Amino acid sequence: MTAKEQRLSAADIAARLRDDILVGERSPGERLGEAELAERFGVSRGPVRDALRLVAGSGLIDFTPNIGARVREFSLTEARALYQLREALEGQVATLAAKRVGEADIKRLERLLAEHALVIESHPENAYLQSSKDRDFHLVLAELADSPLIFNLLAQELYPQLTLLRRCHRSSKGRGGRALIEHQRIVEAVSANDCELAGLLMRRHIQASWNSFYTQQTSK
Amino acid sequence: MTAKEQRLSAADIAARLRDDILVGERSPGERLGEAELAERFGVSRGPVRDALRLVAGSGLIDFTPNIGARVREFSLTEARALYQLREALEGQVATLAAKRVGEADIKRLERLLAEHALVIESHPENAYLQSSKDRDFHLVLAELADSPLIFNLLAQELYPQLTLLRRCHRSSKGRGGRALIEHQRIVEAVSANDCELAGLLMRRHIQASWNSFYTQQTSK
DNA sequence: TCTCTTTATATTGTTGACAATGAACTCTGC
DNA sequence: GCAGAGTTCATTGTCAACAATATAAAGAGA
Numbered sequence A, B: 001m002t003a004k005e006q007r008l009s010a011a012d013i014a015a016r017l018r019d020d021i022l023v024g025e026r027s028p029g030e031r032l033g034e035a036e037l038a039e040r041f042g043v044s045r046g047p048v049r050d051a052l053r054l055v056a057g058s059g060l061i062d063f064t065p066n067i068g069a070r071v072r073e074f075s076l077t078e079a080r081a082l083y084q085l086r087e088a089l090e091g092q093v094a095t096l097a098a099k100r101v102g103e104a105d106i107k108r109l110e111r112l113l114a115e116h117a118l119v120i121e122s123h124p125e126n127a128y129l130q131s132s133k134d135r136d137f138h139l140v141l142a143e144l145a146d147s148p149l150i151f152n153l154l155a156q157e158l159y160p161q162l163t164l165l166r167r168c169h170r171s172s173k174g175r176g177g178r179a180l181i182e183h184q185r186i187v188e189a190v191s192a193n194d195c196e197l198a199g200l201l202m203r204r205h206i207q208a209s210w211n212s213f214y215t216q217q218t219s220k
Numbered sequence C: 001t002c003t004c005t006t007t008a009t010a011t012t013g014t015t016g017a018c019a020a021t022g023a024a025c026t027c028t029g030c
Numbered sequence D: 001g002c003a004g005a006g007t008t009c010a011t012t013g014t015c016a017a018c019a020a021t022a023t024a025a026a027g028a029g030a
Helices: A010-023 A034-041 A045-057 A076-100 A103-122 A132-144 A148-168 A177-191 A195-218 B010-023 B034-041 B045-057 B076-100 B103-122 B132-144 B148-168 B177-191 B195-218
Strands: A061-064 A068-071 B061-064 B068-071
Touching: A010 A034, A010 A045, A010 A148, A034 A045, A045 A061, A045 B045, A076 A132, A076 A148, A076 A177, A076 A195, A076 B076, A076 B148, A103 A132, A103 A177, A132 A148, A132 A177, A148 B076, A177 A195, B010 B034, B010 B045, B010 B148, B034 B045, B045 B061, B076 B132, B076 B148, B076 B177, B076 B195, B103 B132, B103 B177, B132 B148, B132 B177, B177 B195
Parallel strands: none
Antiparallel strands: A061 A068, B061 B068
16 A cells, blocks of 8 residues: 555546456456445445446446446457457558658567567467567557557557456467567568558458467367 | 426436537537536436546547536547548458348448439539438448447447537538449449458548548648 | 736535335245 | 245435535736
């Protein structure tokens, strides 16, 4: 506990709720009663209501009027929809990034890839993936695309939902070296300012990611 | 007045607020005070707060904590971002639609195009566009894509925002016959189940739409 | 006259009590 | 023993009063 706790605002509560959900403190399907949360955070139900609406807006909570809020669960169909959206958004990200990159940006991407390669070498089982480095790559590219609207959609809605999805359907292993190679091809296209190719490669990259996830789910 | 008005729920209020904004009853930049709205709808501030949060979630309202809500205004930069998002989403829609269409769907699209052509012929000035028929085409295609996530994003967030955008920066004339021809090419690709071509054509279609809007804005 | 401070007002944020709705349980009749 | 109706309980929705904050106006000093 840092010091004295000020009265938490709705936004604070929303942030902590999000964290709790993403970290697994609250499991998918779990009920989120207003009274319980109000007591837990030391405020009345008003701010908690606001916070629940906020978190619901980013798709981490299933909300039904007159019934209440639960941590969202994902069916396999919804998971596919999520990846289809991701394919669209990240494809556009790659296209835009390819149009706008400068020298410094390219250096940054290449450094990221090098780090990523190191991580994979030191974990030859490749089990470590969809790790922070993988996420980093997609986030950095989204930043380079310089489209705050799409960036926010990715960072504040889609990626959190993907995290929750993985908590829902345990998908342990990433695709390791495969993903890295695809990242490298994408960076090549981006560096060459080849917008359409970058977009195409990224969309295929996301499709491959979905295929990996999907076969993992159906094969067990 | 239909009959006796039940006490309006937060969702009802949100819907009427959305309508008011999209119809132009409330202009961009206009302040939306909780007290005023509460009185207007005959409820207390509680449900109004909920409604404002809801509408803010669909991007029609600018919300600042401790300050309040205003009808959203769009800068030209934000407008471009909107179109970039639209390009991504509708490109994916066309791709998915091309993958899934059946005979009946193709018939439906062709009928829509024929109607659209009629509308244009009867209004040779072409001023009438981005009319319901144009919107219909994109909505029907989105429906065919069979991805509720993307469909909702389009129907409940992006399209309303585009409507508000046009109310912000008056863009009178659509592209008339041009758009129709592009729609026809897209339907051809969709009918042939050519996913990548359909996606490509749609993305270019949206780009052309943006260019038309942009030149209209900067030229005056 | 202008700027900075201070005060007053209006608006949002929060709270606890009350109303309405949904879910669980019990009891009856078969 | 089981299905359905009625009742009870828990939870969400609503409200009006209060606290905290931001905006606007008024006044003092240079």
